[in-house]
Structures are given as structure tokens and as C-alpha cells.
Amino acid sequence: MTKELLTAQIIAAHGRHYLATSEGKMLHCVTRGKKSDVAVGDTVHVLPTAKGQAVIESINERHSLLYRSDQYKSKLLAANIDQLFIVVATEPSFSDDLVSRALVAAEAAKIEAHLVLNKTDVTGQLEKARLRTAFYASLGYPVHQVSATAKPDETFSLLMPLVKNRTSILIGQSGMGKSSLINLLVPGADIATREISTVLNSGKHTTTFTRLYRIDENTAVIDSPGFQEFGLYHLTEGMLERAFREFRPYLGHCRFYNCRHLTEPGCAILEAVKTGHISGTRHQLYRQLVHESEQKIY
Ligand SMILES: Nc1nc2c(ncn2[C@@H]2O[C@H](COP(=O)(O)OP(=O)(O)OP(=O)(O)O)[C@@H](O)[C@H]2O)c(=O)[nH]1
Numbered sequence: 184m185t186k187e188l189l190t191a192q193i194i195a196a197h198g199r200h201y202l203a204t205s206e207g208k209m210l211h212c213v214t215r216g217k218k219s220d221v222a223v224g225d226t227v228h229v230l231p232t233a234k235g236q237a238v239i240e241s242i243n244e245r246h247s248l249l250y251r252s253d254q255y256k257s258k259l260l261a262a263n264i265d266q267l268f269i270v271v272a273t274e275p276s277f278s279d280d281l282v283s284r285a286l287v288a289a290e291a292a293k294i295e296a297h298l299v300l301n302k303t304d305v306t307g308q309l310e311k312a313r314l315r316t317a318f319y320a321s322l323g324y325p326v327h328q329v330s331a332t333a334k335p336d337e338t339f340s341l342l343m344p345l346v347k348n349r350t351s352i353l354i355g356q357s358g359m360g361k362s363s364l365i366n367l368l369v370p371g372a373d374i375a376t377r378e379i380s381t382v383l384n385s386g387k388h389t390t391t392f393t394r395l396y397r398i399d400e401n402t403a404v405i406d407s408p409g410f411q412e413f414g415l416y417h418l419t420e421g422m423l424e425r426a427f428r429e430f431r432p433y434l435g436h437c438r439f440y441n442c443r444h445l446t447e448p449g450c451a452i453l454e455a456v457k458t459g460h461i462s463g464t465r466h467q468l469y470r471q472l473v474h475e476s477e478q479k480i481y
């Protein structure tokens with residue numbers, strides 16, 4: 184008997200094990216061979232093998248792919264997403280380096296990016312956090328101030344219209360309140376995650392994994408854990424200069440057409456850094472990312 188291929192959506196990934204939904208049913212999927220080029224959010228064709236199990240045969244074309252990489256390999260974060268929400272908080276303090284790296288990744292993937300400043304009820308560092316996030320607002324990234332635990336209703340009312348009818352991914356450093364926000368947007372997310380953890384990881388709750396929650400037919404929210412580092416070795420210099428959105432008005436105005444904006448005389452970007460129109464910290468990150476992309480060995 185030849186079995187027919189089913190269309191499914193990947194909702195969780197752990198190593199080379201995937202969980203997919205097809206016609207309302209969950210399928211535990213694996214890839215053929217050693218391939219692991221499937222991402223949460225992908226639409227795939229699968230061949231059922233046994234009850235509740237299937238092999239991924241092909242991946243549909245993606246309209247977006249968010250990923251990070253180190254010198255050795257790239258790590259797919261999620262596919263077919265429309266927007267990225269970077270969750271930061273008043274306390275514990277957040278890393279500007281990670282925020283900017285995530286923004287660069289979003290720009291390179293042509294995904295809209297927002298910041299969510301959570302825990303506005305913790306007032307000790309509130310003004311400082313507001314100032315720090317205002318910098319990203321000045322670059323044109325929306326910043327939403329919320330409090331998942333102290334003002335859950337207001338937070339829900341603010342965020343739900345933003346995620347409605349789109350596929351969004353939330354990322355954040357540990358302790359920023361990302362899980363609290365996900366649970367607010369997706370009631371029962373905790374329980375669903377524990378169930379999936381059991382299937383994918385034989386009950387070991389310690390391992391975290393990327394997970395898609397479907398809110399309705401057109402709305403999905405992806406939770407992506409692990410945000411201690413954000414390598415961008417896969418971005419070329421050409422991609423990098425455009426991924427810093429405040430560089431764009433200056434591109435094409437350097438003395439040399441192939442200017443790398445590092446030390447060249449007559450560089451419009453370096454001039455803008457000097458006059459304070461481009462932040463020195465952001466340019467320093469650009470420099471670092473150019474350096475990283477030169478180290479690529481895969
Ligand atoms: N005061 C205050 N505490 C909050 C708020 N949101 C979350 N928290 C608390 O912050 C802590 C971390 O929240 P989580 O939602 O677990 O944070 P997370 O970002 O998912 O962190 P990890 O699980 O470590 O990845 C918890 O104790 C929450 O109760 C908020 O708006 N205000």
C-alpha cells in the first residue's frame with residue numbers, strides 16, 4: 184500500500200525530532216538521514232510511517248527565515264514569520280548587544296521588529312530602561328511598555344491586536360518575562376509545552392525548545408528559548424550594512440564605491456558616527472559583525 188503525503192506545519196523542534204500538526208492531529212516527525220534543515224513554522228509534506236509518526240519528505244518555500252549562526256553552523260530559529268518581538272525588562276538588566284543583534288537578524292530576514300519593555304511596575308530602573316529603549320524607538324522600532332504580571336489585562340489588550348492575524352516570534356534573555364507574556368497571549372501554553380516536552384524529549388523538562396502556538400487560523404506565536412548569544416556569521420558585509428537601518432541614508436555616499444565603513448577616508452558612515460548621527464555603539468557592533476563574518480569556516 185502506498186501511503187499519501189500529508190501537508191503539515193512544524194510546531195516544535197528538538198534536535199532532529201519535530202512535532203507537526205496536520206488536520207488537527209499531532210505527528211512526531213523525523214527527517215531522512217542527517218538533515219536538520221527544518222524550522223518551526225515550516226509547512227512540510229510528510230509521509231506517515233506508524234500511528235502518530237511520519238517522515239518529512241519536503242519543505243515548502245518559505246517567505247521568511249530567521250536564523251543565527253556561529254563559525255561552524257547555522258541554527259534555524261523559525262520560518263514564515265512576519266514579525267519579531269524582543270522582550271526586555273526593567274530588571275534584570277538587558278543586553279544592548281543582544282537586542283541589536285536580534286534587530287540586525289530581523290532586518291536581514293526582512294521581518295518587522297518590535298521591542299517590548301516588560302515589568303514597568305518595577306520602578307527602580309524604569310526611567311533608565313525607558314531611556315535605553317527610546318534609543319531603539321529613535322531608529323524606528325516600535326517600543327511597547329507593558330507589565331505582564333501587574334497589568335495583565337492592559338498588556339493583553341495592547342499586544343493582542345499586534346499579533347492578531349500574523350505569525351510572531353518572541354525572544355528575550357532569561358528572566359525578562361517572555362513566558363509570562365506567552366501565557367497571557369496563549370492560555371494553556373504551559374500545559375501544551377509540558378506535553379510536547381514529553382513527546383520530544385521523553386519527559387526531561389530541562390531541555391527547552393522552540394515552539395509554535397496557534398491562537399486561531401491566522402494567528403500564531405512562537406516562543407524561542409535560549410538567547411544568551413546571537414551569532415550572525417552568515418551575514419555578508421553587503422547584508423550587514425543594510426541591516427543597520429540608520430546606515431541606509433548614507434550608503435552610496437562614501438568616497439569609495441566598495442567602502443567597508445571601517446577605516447576608509449571619505450566614509451559617509453564614519454562621518455555620521457563622528458557627528459553623532461549614528462551611534463558609536465551600533466557602529467562598533469557593525470565592526471564586530473564584519474569581523475565575525477570573516478571568521479566563517481563553514
Ligand atoms: N514585577 C513583575 N514581574 C514579572 C513581570 N513579568 C514577569 N515577571 C516575573 O519575572 C520572572 C521571570 O518571568 P518569566 O516569564 O519566567 O521570564 P522568562 O523571560 O520566560 O524567563 P526564562 O523562563 O528564564 O526564559 C517571574 O518571576 C515572573 O513572575 C512583570 O510585568 N512585573
Ligand SMILES: [Zn+2]
Binds near residue numbers: 447
Ligand atoms: Zn563608508
